[in-house]
């Protein structure tokens with residue numbers, strides 16, 4: 001049974017994708033909240049998953 005997608009809007013790639021890693025969410029600067037509400041880009045985690053690459 002496939003796992004349901006667990007992506008936040010700010011995630012560029014799925015967690016576990018090769019050459020990806022966690023970055024501080026640019027929308028909330030890692031606080032996980034924007035204007036007192038949970039950040040929608042990172043789902044309130046303050047971090048997003050983005051491709052790093054090896055360039």
Ligand SMILES: [Zn+2]
Pocket residue numbers: 025026027028029030031032033039040041042043044045046047
């Ligand atoms: Zn955020």
